[in-house]
Amino acid sequence: MRQLRVYQTQAVVIKQTGLGEADKILTLFTPDLGKVKAVAKGVRRPGSKLGGAVEPLTHSLMTLAKGRNLDIVTQSQIIDGFATLKSDLWKVSCGFYVLELVDAFAVEGSANRDMFELALDAFRYLCQDEDGGDTILRHFELHLLSMVGYCPQLHRCVGCSSSIGSQRNFFSAEQGGLLCSCCGSRDGSSHILSLRALKVLRLWQKSSYPEASRVKVDGKLAEELQQVISQYIRYILQREVKSTKWLQELKKFAVDNTRRGVYNARQSSKTVSDERKLCRLITPGLSKKFNA
Numbered sequence: 001m002r003q004l005r006v007y008q009t010q011a012v013v014i015k016q017t018g019l020g021e022a023d024k025i026l027t028l029f030t031p032d033l034g035k036v037k038a039v040a041k042g043v044r045r046p047g048s049k050l051g052g053a054v055e056p057l058t059h060s061l062m063t064l065a066k067g068r069n070l071d072i073v074t075q076s077q078i079i080d081g082f083a084t085l086k087s088d089l090w091k092v093s094c095g096f097y098v099l100e101l102v103d104a105f106a107v108e109g110s111a112n113r114d115m116f117e118l119a120l121d122a123f124r125y126l127c128q129d130e131d132g133g134d135t136i137l138r139h140f141e142l143h144l145l146s147m148v149g150y151c152p153q154l155h156r157c158v159g160c161s162s163s164i165g166s167q168r169n170f171f172s173a174e175q176g177g178l179l180c181s182c183c184g185s186r187d188g189s190s191h192i193l194s195l196r197a198l199k200v201l202r203l204w205q206k207s208s209y210p211e212a213s214r215v216k217v218d219g220k221l222a223e224e225l226q227q228v229i230s231q232y233i234r235y236i237l238q239r240e241v242k243s244t245k246w247l248q249e250l251k252k253f254a255v256d257n258t259r260r261g262v263y264n265a266r267q268s269s270k271t272v273s274d275e276r277k278l279c280r281l282i283t284p285g286l287s288k289k290f291n292a
Protein backbone atom coordinates (compact mmCIF):
# COMPACT_ATOMS: atom_id res chain seq x y z
CA MET A 1 0.00 0.00 0.00
CA ARG A 2 1.21 3.48 -0.87
CA GLN A 3 2.23 5.46 2.24
CA LEU A 4 0.56 8.80 2.86
CA ARG A 5 2.90 11.68 2.08
CA VAL A 6 1.13 14.06 4.47
CA TYR A 7 -0.56 13.23 7.77
CA GLN A 8 -2.20 15.05 10.64
CA THR A 9 -1.73 14.18 14.31
CA GLN A 10 -2.13 15.55 17.79
CA ALA A 11 1.27 15.99 19.41
CA VAL A 12 3.15 17.26 22.43
CA VAL A 13 6.72 18.37 21.88
CA ILE A 14 8.98 16.44 24.26
CA LYS A 15 12.17 18.26 23.36
CA GLN A 16 13.78 20.38 20.70
CA THR A 17 17.29 21.08 19.45
CA GLY A 18 18.52 23.80 17.10
CA LEU A 19 19.35 22.83 13.53
CA GLY A 20 21.31 25.34 11.50
CA GLU A 21 20.33 28.97 11.97
CA ALA A 22 16.58 28.79 11.57
CA ASP A 23 15.33 25.23 12.10
CA LYS A 24 14.67 22.90 15.02
CA ILE A 25 14.60 19.15 15.35
CA LEU A 26 11.63 18.15 17.50
CA THR A 27 10.89 14.96 19.39
CA LEU A 28 7.11 14.69 19.36
CA PHE A 29 4.86 12.44 21.38
CA THR A 30 1.74 11.43 19.46
CA PRO A 31 -1.18 9.12 20.37
CA ASP A 32 -0.98 6.84 17.32
CA LEU A 33 2.69 6.91 16.32
CA GLY A 34 4.37 7.15 19.72
CA LYS A 35 7.52 9.23 19.48
CA VAL A 36 8.24 10.95 16.16
CA LYS A 37 11.33 12.94 15.18
CA ALA A 38 10.50 15.88 12.94
CA VAL A 39 11.98 19.10 11.60
CA ALA A 40 10.32 22.48 12.12
CA LYS A 41 11.74 24.64 9.35
CA GLY A 42 12.28 28.36 9.87
CA VAL A 43 10.83 28.20 13.37
CA ARG A 44 13.67 30.19 14.92
CA ARG A 45 13.05 33.14 12.60
CA PRO A 46 10.97 35.96 14.09
CA GLY A 47 7.35 35.78 12.95
CA SER A 48 7.46 32.05 12.11
CA LYS A 49 3.93 30.68 11.68
CA LEU A 50 4.82 27.55 13.66
CA GLY A 51 6.15 29.54 16.64
CA GLY A 52 4.56 28.64 19.99
CA ALA A 53 2.72 25.64 18.58
CA VAL A 54 5.99 23.68 18.49
CA GLU A 55 7.22 24.62 21.97
CA PRO A 56 7.57 21.90 24.64
CA LEU A 57 4.57 21.46 26.96
CA THR A 58 2.11 22.48 24.24
CA HIS A 59 -0.66 20.24 22.94
CA SER A 60 -1.00 20.90 19.22
CA LEU A 61 -2.62 19.59 16.09
CA MET A 62 0.16 19.17 13.56
CA THR A 63 0.37 18.44 9.87
CA LEU A 64 3.54 16.64 8.87
CA ALA A 65 5.01 15.64 5.54
CA LYS A 66 6.92 12.36 5.30
CA GLY A 67 10.61 12.98 4.82
CA ARG A 68 13.37 10.60 3.81
CA ASN A 69 14.91 10.67 7.29
CA LEU A 70 12.86 13.03 9.42
CA ASP A 71 9.26 14.16 8.87
CA ILE A 72 8.64 17.89 8.35
CA VAL A 73 6.11 19.92 10.34
CA THR A 74 4.19 21.96 7.77
CA GLN A 75 1.44 23.34 10.02
CA SER A 76 0.77 23.43 13.74
CA GLN A 77 -2.19 24.73 15.67
CA ILE A 78 -2.29 25.01 19.47
CA ILE A 79 -5.03 22.97 21.16
CA ASP A 80 -3.88 23.80 24.71
CA GLY A 81 -0.80 25.84 25.60
CA PHE A 82 -1.09 25.09 29.37
CA ALA A 83 -0.38 28.75 30.14
CA THR A 84 -1.00 28.40 33.90
CA LEU A 85 1.57 25.63 34.09
CA LYS A 86 4.17 27.65 32.18
CA SER A 87 3.79 30.70 34.42
CA ASP A 88 4.87 28.83 37.56
CA LEU A 89 8.40 27.56 38.03
CA TRP A 90 7.43 24.57 40.15
CA LYS A 91 4.60 23.50 37.84
CA VAL A 92 6.63 23.93 34.66
CA SER A 93 9.38 21.82 36.25
CA CYS A 94 6.81 19.13 37.09
CA GLY A 95 5.67 19.33 33.45
CA PHE A 96 9.22 18.79 32.18
CA TYR A 97 9.57 15.85 34.56
CA VAL A 98 6.44 14.27 32.99
CA LEU A 99 7.94 14.87 29.52
CA GLU A 100 11.24 13.29 30.56
CA LEU A 101 9.45 10.13 31.71
CA VAL A 102 7.39 10.03 28.50
CA ASP A 103 10.61 10.35 26.51
CA ALA A 104 12.14 7.50 28.50
CA PHE A 105 9.21 5.08 28.23
CA ALA A 106 7.43 5.91 24.94
CA VAL A 107 8.57 4.03 21.85
CA GLU A 108 9.07 5.45 18.35
CA GLY A 109 6.39 4.30 15.92
CA SER A 110 4.30 2.54 18.57
CA ALA A 111 0.77 3.81 19.37
CA ASN A 112 0.04 4.60 22.98
CA ARG A 113 -3.17 6.59 23.31
CA ASP A 114 -3.52 5.87 27.03
CA MET A 115 -0.06 7.25 27.77
CA PHE A 116 -0.82 10.31 25.63
CA GLU A 117 -4.03 10.99 27.59
CA LEU A 118 -2.27 10.31 30.91
CA ALA A 119 0.37 12.94 30.10
CA LEU A 120 -2.24 15.50 28.97
CA ASP A 121 -4.24 14.86 32.16
CA ALA A 122 -1.09 15.44 34.25
CA PHE A 123 -0.57 18.83 32.52
CA ARG A 124 -4.25 19.78 32.99
CA TYR A 125 -4.21 18.83 36.68
CA LEU A 126 -0.95 20.73 37.18
CA CYS A 127 -2.68 23.81 35.73
CA GLN A 128 -5.56 23.44 38.21
CA ASP A 129 -3.62 22.27 41.26
CA GLU A 130 -3.02 24.58 44.21
CA ASP A 131 -1.20 22.16 46.51
CA GLY A 132 2.13 21.48 44.91
CA GLY A 133 1.69 18.71 42.37
CA ASP A 134 3.32 15.84 44.29
CA THR A 135 0.21 13.65 44.12
CA ILE A 136 -0.16 14.41 40.39
CA LEU A 137 3.39 13.21 39.72
CA ARG A 138 3.09 10.07 41.86
CA HIS A 139 -0.25 9.19 40.27
CA PHE A 140 1.24 9.78 36.81
CA GLU A 141 4.29 7.60 37.60
CA LEU A 142 2.24 4.68 38.97
CA HIS A 143 -0.14 4.63 36.00
CA LEU A 144 2.67 5.12 33.49
CA LEU A 145 4.53 2.15 35.01
CA SER A 146 1.40 -0.01 34.68
CA MET A 147 0.98 1.00 31.03
CA VAL A 148 4.53 0.01 30.12
CA GLY A 149 4.45 -3.32 31.97
CA TYR A 150 6.23 -2.37 35.17
CA CYS A 151 3.23 -2.19 37.53
CA PRO A 152 4.76 -2.72 41.00
CA GLN A 153 3.37 -5.75 42.89
CA LEU A 154 1.79 -4.31 46.05
CA HIS A 155 -0.36 -7.21 47.26
CA ARG A 156 1.84 -10.31 47.49
CA CYS A 157 5.47 -10.80 48.43
CA VAL A 158 7.54 -10.95 45.23
CA GLY A 159 9.95 -13.30 47.04
CA CYS A 160 7.69 -16.02 48.48
CA SER A 161 4.18 -15.06 47.19
CA SER A 162 2.77 -14.82 50.71
CA SER A 163 0.07 -12.20 51.18
CA ILE A 164 1.23 -8.94 52.70
CA GLY A 165 -0.05 -8.14 56.16
CA SER A 166 0.27 -5.21 58.50
CA GLN A 167 3.72 -6.21 59.76
CA ARG A 168 6.95 -4.54 58.65
CA ASN A 169 7.24 -4.77 54.85
CA PHE A 170 9.93 -3.89 52.34
CA PHE A 171 10.00 -2.66 48.75
CA SER A 172 12.46 -4.11 46.28
CA ALA A 173 13.09 -2.09 43.11
CA GLU A 174 15.07 -5.02 41.67
CA GLN A 175 12.20 -7.46 42.16
CA GLY A 176 9.50 -4.95 41.27
CA GLY A 177 7.37 -4.98 44.39
CA LEU A 178 6.83 -5.76 48.03
CA LEU A 179 8.79 -8.18 50.12
CA CYS A 180 7.33 -9.62 53.32
CA SER A 181 9.13 -9.05 56.59
CA CYS A 182 10.97 -12.37 56.30
CA CYS A 183 12.15 -12.03 52.65
CA GLY A 184 12.85 -8.30 53.03
CA SER A 185 15.12 -8.70 56.03
CA ARG A 186 17.29 -11.09 53.95
CA ASP A 187 17.43 -8.74 50.94
CA GLY A 188 20.01 -6.00 51.45
CA SER A 189 18.86 -3.94 48.46
CA SER A 190 15.25 -3.53 49.61
CA HIS A 191 13.94 -0.69 51.79
CA ILE A 192 11.35 -0.64 54.56
CA LEU A 193 7.99 0.61 53.32
CA SER A 194 5.64 2.05 55.95
CA LEU A 195 2.08 0.76 56.15
CA ARG A 196 0.80 4.27 55.44
CA ALA A 197 2.82 4.46 52.22
CA LEU A 198 1.67 0.99 51.17
CA LYS A 199 -1.99 1.88 51.67
CA VAL A 200 -1.62 5.09 49.63
CA LEU A 201 0.26 3.33 46.81
CA ARG A 202 -2.40 0.61 46.59
CA LEU A 203 -5.17 3.19 46.47
CA TRP A 204 -3.46 5.42 43.89
CA GLN A 205 -2.61 2.46 41.69
CA LYS A 206 -6.30 1.77 41.08
CA SER A 207 -7.73 5.31 41.34
CA SER A 208 -8.37 8.16 38.97
CA TYR A 209 -6.50 11.34 39.86
CA PRO A 210 -9.58 13.09 41.39
CA GLU A 211 -9.95 10.10 43.77
CA ALA A 212 -6.21 9.95 44.48
CA SER A 213 -6.11 13.66 45.29
CA ARG A 214 -8.58 13.22 48.17
CA VAL A 215 -5.93 11.39 50.21
CA LYS A 216 -4.21 13.73 52.66
CA VAL A 217 -0.45 13.23 52.45
CA ASP A 218 1.88 14.97 54.92
CA GLY A 219 5.44 16.00 54.05
CA LYS A 220 7.11 12.89 55.51
CA LEU A 221 4.78 10.50 53.70
CA ALA A 222 5.11 12.49 50.43
CA GLU A 223 8.89 12.13 50.67
CA GLU A 224 8.68 8.38 51.31
CA LEU A 225 6.33 7.90 48.34
CA GLN A 226 8.57 10.00 46.10
CA GLN A 227 11.65 8.03 47.10
CA VAL A 228 10.20 4.57 46.70
CA ILE A 229 8.78 5.23 43.20
CA SER A 230 11.80 7.19 42.08
CA GLN A 231 14.18 4.36 43.14
CA TYR A 232 12.03 1.91 41.22
CA ILE A 233 12.05 4.09 38.07
CA ARG A 234 15.82 4.60 38.38
CA TYR A 235 16.29 0.84 38.57
CA ILE A 236 14.09 0.21 35.50
CA LEU A 237 15.83 2.88 33.41
CA GLN A 238 19.27 2.06 34.86
CA ARG A 239 19.97 5.79 35.10
CA GLU A 240 18.94 8.93 36.94
CA VAL A 241 15.94 10.95 35.74
CA LYS A 242 17.66 14.32 35.57
CA SER A 243 14.63 16.46 36.41
CA THR A 244 14.13 14.59 39.71
CA LYS A 245 17.22 16.32 41.10
CA TRP A 246 16.02 19.68 39.81
CA LEU A 247 12.61 19.23 41.50
CA GLN A 248 14.35 18.31 44.76
CA GLU A 249 16.55 21.41 44.53
CA LEU A 250 13.53 23.63 43.94
CA LYS A 251 11.70 22.11 46.89
CA LYS A 252 14.73 22.52 49.14
CA PHE A 253 15.08 26.13 47.99
CA ALA A 254 11.44 26.83 48.91
CA VAL A 255 11.73 25.07 52.30
CA ASP A 256 15.03 26.79 53.24
CA ASN A 257 13.72 30.22 52.35
CA THR A 258 10.39 29.63 54.04
CA ARG A 259 12.31 28.82 57.24
CA ARG A 260 14.22 32.08 56.87
CA GLY A 261 10.95 33.91 56.18
CA VAL A 262 12.20 35.05 52.78
CA TYR A 263 10.15 32.95 50.45
CA ASN A 264 6.87 31.30 51.25
CA ALA A 265 5.56 29.63 48.14
CA ARG A 266 1.85 30.08 47.49
CA GLN A 267 1.02 31.67 50.83
CA SER A 268 0.90 35.38 50.05
CA SER A 269 0.53 37.48 46.97
CA LYS A 270 3.95 39.01 47.56
CA THR A 271 5.71 35.67 47.60
CA VAL A 272 3.71 34.32 44.66
CA SER A 273 4.88 37.38 42.76
CA ASP A 274 8.46 36.61 43.86
CA GLU A 275 7.94 33.10 42.60
CA ARG A 276 6.77 34.45 39.23
CA LYS A 277 9.88 36.64 39.00
CA LEU A 278 12.06 33.68 39.82
CA CYS A 279 10.19 31.67 37.22
CA ARG A 280 10.82 34.26 34.53
CA LEU A 281 14.48 34.37 35.46
CA ILE A 282 15.01 30.65 35.53
CA THR A 283 12.55 29.34 32.92
CA PRO A 284 14.67 30.23 29.84
CA GLY A 285 17.62 28.41 31.43
CA LEU A 286 15.35 25.55 32.35
CA SER A 287 14.05 25.24 28.79
CA LYS A 288 17.63 25.22 27.53
CA LYS A 289 18.54 22.52 30.02
CA PHE A 290 15.72 20.26 28.82
CA ASN A 291 16.09 21.10 25.17
CA ALA A 292 19.76 20.18 25.08
Ligand SMILES: [Zn+2]
Pocket (backbone or CB within 6 Å): 157, 158, 159, 160, 161, 162, 179, 180, 181, 182, 183, 184
Ligand atom coordinates in the same frame (compact mmCIF):
# COMPACT_ATOMS: atom_id res chain seq x y z
ZN1 LIG B 1 8.22 -13.24 51.30
